[in-house]
Every structure is written in structure tokens, then in C-alpha cells.
Amino acid sequence: MPAAAPYRTEERFVELFTDVFGPAAAGLLVEQRDYVDIEGHDRRIDFALETLLSRYAIEIDGETYHHPGAVSSEDYADQLVRQNSLTHLGWSVLRWSDWQLAEEPHRVKEHLSILLDTGVRLTIPADHLPCKRGTRIELMDHQEEALGALAALRAEGNQIALLSHAVGSGKTTTAIEDARRLGARTLFLAHTHELVDQAIARFGDLWPEQRAVRLGDADTSLAPVVVGTVQSMVNRLADFDPGHFGYIVIDEAHHATAREYQAVLRYFDPDFLLGLTGTEERADGQSALDVFVQAAHRLALETAVKQGILCDVRCFRVETNVDLRNLRFGGVNYKQADLEKRVTIPSRNDLLVRTYADNVPSKRAVCFCVTVEHAEAMARLFRAAGFGAQAVSGRLDRGERKRILDAYRSGEVRVLCARDVLNEGWDAPETEVLLMARPTLSKVVYQQQLGRGMRKYPGKEALILFDFVDVFGRHNQALSVHRLTKKPQYRAGSRVFGDDDGATPADLPLHLWCRDLVDVAIFDWQERVEGMVTACGLARLLRVSEGWVIDRVKKGQIPADETVDLGGGAAVAYFSRERVPGLRQQFGLSEVTEDNLYDDLVRFLAEMDMSASYKPVWFDALLRLADEHGRAKIADVAAEFHRFYLARDGAGLLAERGARVLCNPAGLSPARVQTAINQGPLNRFERLGFVRYARDRAYYEIPPTVWKRLHEPAAKAEALRLCEEGVRRYFG
DSSP states (O other): OOOOOOOHHHHHHHHHHHHHHOHHHHTTOEEEEEEEOTTSOEEEEEEEEEOSSOEEEEEEEOHHHHOTTTSOHHHHHHHHHHHHHHHHTTOEEEEEEHHHHHHOHHHHHHHHHHHHHHHHHTOOOOOSOOBOOEEEEEOOSSHHHHHHHHHHHHHTTOOEEEEEOOTTSSHHHHHHHHHHHHOSOEEEEESSHHHHHHHHHHHHHHOTTSOEEETTSTTGGGOSEEEEEHHHHHTTGGGSOTTSOSEEEEESGGGTTSHHHHHHHHHOOOSEEEEEESOSBOTTSOBHHHHHHHHSOBOOHHHHHHTTSSOOEEEEEEEEEEEOTTOOBOSSSBOHHHHHHHHSOHHHHHHHHHHHHHHOTTSOEEEEOSSHHHHHHHHHHHHHTTOOEEEEOTTSOHHHHHHHHHHHHHTSOOEEEESSTTSSSOOOTTOOEEEEOSOOOOHHHHHHHHHTTOSOOTTOOOEEEEEEEEEOOSSSOOOOHHHHHTOOEEOTTSBSSSOOOOOOOTTSOGGGOOOSOEEOOOOOHHHHTTTOBOHHHHHHHHTSOHHHHHHHHHTTSSOOSEEEEEETTEEEEEBOGGGHHHHHHHHTOOOOOTTTHHHHHHHHHHHOOOSSSHHHHHHHHHHHHOOTTSEEEHHHHHHHHHHHHHHHHHTTSOOSSTTOGGGSGGGOOHHHHHHHHIIIIIHHHHHTTSOEEOTTSSEEEOOHHHHHHHTSHHHHHHHHHHHHHHHHHHHO
16 A cells, blocks of 8 residues: 655654653654555555564644544544554554644653653664574583583584583573683573472582672672572563673574563573573474574674675765755654655756666666655656666565566666565575665664675675765764664775775776775764653652752753754763762752652652642542552542542632633543643652552552552551642632
């Protein structure tokens, strides 16, 4: 089905997402991701976010686009097929309307924070890269031989091994002894608590000088050996850096297709990964080794080239005079309207064709374009110059697209012009040339495009890459192979990844060849701001409002560590986390820990500012409805909160001062009441750490360290008294 072109609503969503998570995090979103529905039709997701634990399909549409009362029955049924297909494929579907983005931005931002905060922190962009080298060994009659085999395969550059043999043959013993000899910080994951107990005991027998601790114990982060279940680790991934463990052992490794296993394998990047299994082949016929290796971390491009898995790249930077210094961008990519207007111009298009015609006219090439229309226009220009060229896009039906791609493989078509449709799910190792004509900020997109040409093919010495380099500013610089690989110098035509002897490639025109090194600007603001927080994040760390932070930034009292210029007058400030203690001291903000959080809550209830009555009324409702675990259903708390104002209004009393929402409580829907709670008291209590959402998102919960005290009758009565006193003080 034809894909609708992105419009202003999508850009507004990116702006709100960037407000919450920052433009670097927004770069994790993949626009217009292709998928095939349950009826075999090609479709696209507006924004896809694939995290270690979940896959989110984010749909942004006009309200009438999905409303059953405003569209035909046929169109509405089509949308149901779309949503059912995404659910079937394992996507969690999140949807917002253009009305919500325009009229309720604060609510959208709050929902983003609730639904995606953990996912954003645990997202590792997928790419085309091959997996680490791995091999399988069978347990030898003598375990010493197995240990020798493991050492030998590491010496050959393998980073993954699968140890398979019958149950009871000593796989765990071999794994522990190998970890001991390697001496790195070790993680051992089993699938049951009984096996965890056994492994901890076995580590104590075989490696007594390094104490093995259970995952979740107080000193887990400092322990040299950690043992736990895969599920326990999934719940604690954010507690560890990806490189925390040098050696990881995964028991029952043939289950690696399970999402929990994949999350762990993709997140961590150890020096060596050992899988244990007693199952040689899976029930579905796949090799256990293939499953294990495919689920694990992936190689860097340079490593893949040096190991002979991919071919090298000979890059030529073609500088244009197109000035894009004021091109606006969000974290995802450039503003589409700006890109189409500023980049798809005749002089630049002619340069693309001329570069191919003058230098590599006999080679099969892929030209990556800005839009579908740009791809079709470029195909016409190539054909006018005498070259067999075709445009491919999601607008073509499958049969026509297959016909064009088959013609390309046979050599009948020499140049393919595409916008994204070839980024993934298509393999043509015969591709010899890539023309990178589409400026992009997305490393995912650039790597996928690069991967179309780096597959090895008989007679192919290297991929020839033409990077078209426009004039950019400091922060909106497009990706190039040198920026991607952080190589600060460039010699035209030399190998990007491998050692180069300086010899002229036999099949390239001499005028392309240059022996002089040229400096390349590889400044990467995404890398620079990694680990920093936006004003929203800094507010949470300082336990103040976002407005408080923004006000002091404007006054120059809190200068930013990096300000990312998004173009068009928009910018995002980033702040180092290390500055938090100094800022607390500068502004007299106390540090609150788990130990004194309850005392801080009591002080807050006694001194809370009363610009509205919402805070004490809401917390009173939450406290009265909380169960023995400190949890209360969100809908029940909202209803109790609403009843307070309905009762005052019914008794002829002032329901709320000013023009606030609860001034007229009788006409409010549950959704509108919940919005008032989210924007007011919940926002404050959650930021201060007094209340949080439960894991299932249907309940609020009071943190255990606070609830341990509040659950005591005297403490609960005192908290309720403070809430009642706050209400009396407010209404006078």
C-alpha cells in the first residue's frame, strides 16, 4: 500500500519526544519502518522503537483517520487489520492523535515518560552487521582437553563458543574452570533458582578465592562472580554497563531466541561468551550454535572486514556547494520539508549522475535518495544519460519490485534508485558502488545502506563508496563513512578499514586517486552528550520542577555543558550528571536518599506550597486506598479525588479557587480528572520519589522504604492529618 508522506504532526511528535528524552535519544526512533501484515501487504510504522525487551510501534494520525464514526467501514476494517498484524508480529502499539499533540502536549510527554523511559535506556540500535565469530566444541573425555580447545578458539579470534554434551557430563565444571583461568569478572546465568544454588556452590569449590554472589545481593555490582537467572538479569540490566562482565556463561543456550535471552545477549559485550547446552539440534531444526550466535552481540564493521566476513570500502568524498547549515533537524532526522526543498535540486542531481558516468559507468550501483519522488527523478536522469536505471520504493507492488530487483541482479538494470526500501531485507552482494545522496543523521539508516554494498562477491575487490558532502553546521552534520567510523583523515580511494599500501586500484580512473591525506571533521555531538541529561532529567535529579531548571538556565545560573542547535532557533541544553552535587550545594538543595525519604515526605506534607488544593487531596485519597503493600489502583484514586470536589460542590462550598479544572467538577470526565492529576500532584510526588507507577502501570505504589514507615498506624494517621491540615489552610 502507498505510504503517506510524513507531515507536520509527525514532526510535532518528535519535538515532544525530544523534550522528554533529548535529541540523542530521539535518534533511536526509526521512521516509516517497513513490515508485512497478516494478509501479505506491505505497510509502514510511523515510528518504530525496538528495545531490548519490547518493540514499540508508534502511530500518529489525524483523529478522523481511525475514528469508526468518521471513516468508512472498509477503511476502519483495514486499520484493524493493521493493528492486529502489529500485535501478531510482537509489537506494542502506542497511538496518539494530532489533536492530543496540539492540545495536550504535557499529557503526551507524561505518557511518553511512563511508557518508554526504561525502553529508551535499554535500546541498542539493530543493524545489518554480522555476529561475532563463534564455534561449537564437544566436551572431551578429559576436561583439560576441552579447556585447551576453548583457549585455542579464543586465540583464533572467536568470541563465542557453544559447549554441548549430555546432561551430567561436566559442562558447568568446565565453564567455571575456564572462567577461572581467564580471570575476568564473570556472570553465570541459569534458568532455575535450583541451578543458581548449585552453580554458586560449585564456584565456591573450584574458584574459592573469588566469592560468587547471587544476582540482586547488596554487593552485586562489586562482586567478581555473579550468578543468577536470566529473568532476574533482565529486570536489572540498567544496573550494569554493557562491558561490566568480561566472561559470561549462559546455561540452556538453545533457548536464545526467547526475548529474555536476547535482551541479555544483545545488551552485554563481554570478551568471551560461552553457551552450555545438552541439545544439539532444536525442535525447529535450527542449529543451537546458529541460534546462540545470531542472538548475541554483533561485530564492529572494521572487525568484520579484518576477519574476512565483509569486503573493504574505498571511499571518495564528493563535495557539493549546497549550503545546509540552517537545515532543521530533530533527533530522528532532518525536517523532511527542508530536506526536499534544499537537497533535491537540479545541480546536485546532475552531479550524482555525472559522478557515476565519469568514474564507474560499467558497475552496478545503488543510489540512496531523499524521497520516493527524488528516487524516480534520479532514475529518469540516469536513463537520459544512457544507463539502465529503475526506482524502487514501497509504492510498487511486490511483483513489480521483484521484477526490477531480478533485472538488477542479472545486470539488465545497472543503477537502482531507492529511498529506504533497500535498507534491510534485501541482499545483493553484486553491488559494487553506492551513491550516498541522502543526508541522514541516523547511524542505523547509514549502516544499513552501507551494508547493501559490503557483502563479498567473486571479483569484487572492494565496495566503491561516493559520500556526497554538503555544507553543514556543527550539530547538523550528516553521517559519512568517516564520521561513522571516527576516522579523522581521508585519502581518496584508500581503504577505509584495512591497511592500504597506497597502490592505485586497477579498475578506478586515475583522476580519482589522491595520495594526500585530508582532515575530516568527525565531531559527534551524540557521543559528546552520552550520559548527560536534558533540563527535564536534571530536574528529576535535583528533585525540582523543570520550570525551575529552565528559569535558572535562562538567567545564566546553570550554564549548559553542551547546547545542541536544532536549527530554526530551536536548541536543547544538556547537563553532566557529575554537576548535581555542586548544584545542590549552590542552591541549597538537600540530597534525599532511601534512608531519609520518609522524613522528606513528612516535611513536604507539612510545608507544601498550596497554589491549588490538589496535592493534599490526591495523597489523602492514595493513602486511604493503599493496600498492605502500599499500592492503590490508579482509577480508584482518581475517582476518590474527584468525589472530594463533587462533595464540596454539592454542599454549596467552593470546589476550587480561580479558573482551575476542578472548579466545576460535575462536568468532568474521568479522563479529564486524570489529566489534572497527572499534570499536578502526581508530577510533583513522582519527581520527588514519594510515589511511582507499579510495574503493570495500573497501580500507584509508595516505595517500600517509605511504606515501611507509613504502614504504621501512628505514621499513617500523622500523614493524613497533615493532608487535612493542608486542605483547611488552603480553603481558609
